[in-house]
Amino acid sequence: MEVYLAAVAQAGAEYGLSLHLGKTQLLRVKSNEAVHKNTGEAFVPHDSMVYLGGLLAGDGKPEQELSRIIGLATADFKALTRVWSHSVLSRSRKLHIFHACVVSVLFYGLKTVWLSAVSRRRLDGFYVRCLRKILRIPASYYSRVSNKTVLDRADSKQLSQQLLAQQLCYFGKLALRSNGPARDSVFRPGAVFLAERAGLRPRGRPRDSWGEQVFKHAVLAAGGADQL
Template identity: 30%
Template sequence: MAKLNQRVWNNSSLTEKTRLCVYQACILSTLLYGSETWTTYARHERKLNSFHMRCLRRILQIKWQDRVPNTEVLERANMSTLHAVLSERRLRWLGHVKRMDAGRIPKDLLYGELVEGQSQADDRPAWRHTVRQGALCAEAERNENATQKRRRKQREQQLQQKPSAFTCTKCGRNCHSQVGLHSHSRLCK
């Protein structure tokens, strides 16, 4: 990511779409090389996803002060979380192994304990479609859960907040300190 600072990320002549394409082609493909066979823990996936989100925010020029949720960042970039990407890659690999000839080592290892596999994996286009739809459904459910969690947290914060003496005269925002009010009033329009 750092090696492409001058050429891509800080280059004003490139569009966002081009930067995102370069990110997918160079950064994500390198980051996730061989991820189909990784055994990851939840903390590994969280770290990968946070790196992914930091990169997207940098490409889209969204600062943390803008308080834009991850779901909106992913929507603007027209991408999925790395959780969904990893799941999709693993399922595609399983479909590939299922279609292998008998006697191949990956297939023997996968089916060593199993009697039957899924018959749907034999048809590659149908399997890819099923995997993509499953990943999209899981992503939509994850986004909905994140949105609900964010709303609950905001409601709890609103209930706990007491009215402040430091309220913006322009927008009515409670700043809870004189320094916060001063900082907010410089940016409030």
């Protein structure tokens, strides 16, 4: 790793650039090896870090990122409380603002992540709670109004279904691309077959692969693999 770091520093120096060691972070992934700066001082390892607006976790799981963006979306939703209670704004206008200012935060970066069933339920639960607030429908325990009815009144679908639609669109765009790092991480070069997983398979149940799971839904939507 130190060799790669030195190579990056050398390449940047050719263009008058230098590494800012104070902003350089070390994220360990299945490794306890120490990485040193050119001064000999070791980098402080982190379990997670924010990169390009998304949270990267050392274990590769998206649950921390989901919790973070739900927290960000919650703060944005509460900041717009006066909008949701405004009597002049129409219901459709409020829903439009909600999707533009809150749901867009939830979707950022999740298009390329496959969430577990538990995480999808968390996403759907947050979405419906927000809709109830906007539509002024109390919790089902008091109002006896089901989540399905809330979605029908908002003329909407579960957020996990909306996310899946975006993932399917992105999957199709990747398939139509020429070979590149993003496409080759999902498909075999020059083909529309899924790429094989690299490395040895660990013990236990394997993690859900984004490409494999979205491909299954693409086959279901198309009516068969031969229709893709």
